[in-house]
Amino acid sequence: MNKAPTISGENILLRQPIESDIEDYLKIEHNEELMRMYSGDPANIKPKTRADAERFIQKIKSNPxxxxxxxxxxxxxxxxxxVxxxxxxxxxxxxxxxxSTWGQGIGQEVTNLVxxxxxxxxxxxRLDLRVLEYNKRAIRYYEKCGFIKEGVEREGALIKGKYETDIMMSILDREYFQA
Structure with missing residues (x-):
């Protein structure tokens, strides 16, 4: 498989990047909660540049x-x-x-499509993931999608001067098909 196929959901579309994605990315500034959820340090928030946006979109393009x-x-x-x-x-x-799109079930819809x-x-x-322990919203929707907590990596991420814990979650093919 060369590139991820386009996948349509009820409210969202999973697709390859297009030129306008650079502008969409630039329009939304980083904020503290976003940086924390991406396991970055909110103290390092700085305005996005066109080069940042182009790198972000190019990174998506480069991953099959x-x-x-x-x-x-x-x-x-x-x-x-x-994989x-x-x-x-x-x-x-x-x-x-x-x-502005958080809390609307979009992450859950994306996860179900994936x-x-x-x-x-x-x-x-098997499909697995890591999620910061304090990201309760994501953990809830992963559980609704059938993921099971299977472990922790204690204090493995240094965020805002504090060591944070990652939760490991997974779902197996038989669990997916049984649900």
Whole structure:
């Protein structure tokens, strides 16, 4: 598979980047909560530049299984799979950089679309992810999608001068198909 296919949901579209995504990314400034959820230090917030936006979109383009998340005609985030073919598994990451879209079920819709792709199209055995322990909103929707907490990495991320813990979650193919 050369590039991630376009996947349509009820409210969102997972697709390859287009030129206007650079502008969409530039329109939304970083904020403290966003930086914390991306495990960055909010003290390092600085205005985005066109070069930042171009790098962000180019990074999505360069990964064969990464999508821009389109909502209401604009790019609001990205979703990525990193596949390990030998072990028939993938690591999942999703991020919505537009805070005005948080709490609307978009992350859950994206995750359900990716789960369908992972288990029906790629026929993988396992999908896993890491999420910061304080990101309760994401943990709730991952659990609603069928992910199970399976471990922690204690104090593995230094954020704003404090060591934070990651939660490891996964879903297996049989669990997905049973749900």
């Amino acid at each position: 299984l990464e999508w821009c998340i389109e909502y209401q005609g604009r790019c609001i985030g990205q979703a990525r799979l990193t 390990d073919k030998r072990d028939n598994r993938a690591r999942y990451a999703v991020g919505l950089f537009d805070p 789960l369908d792709f992972v288990f029906h199209e790629l026929s993988l055995h």
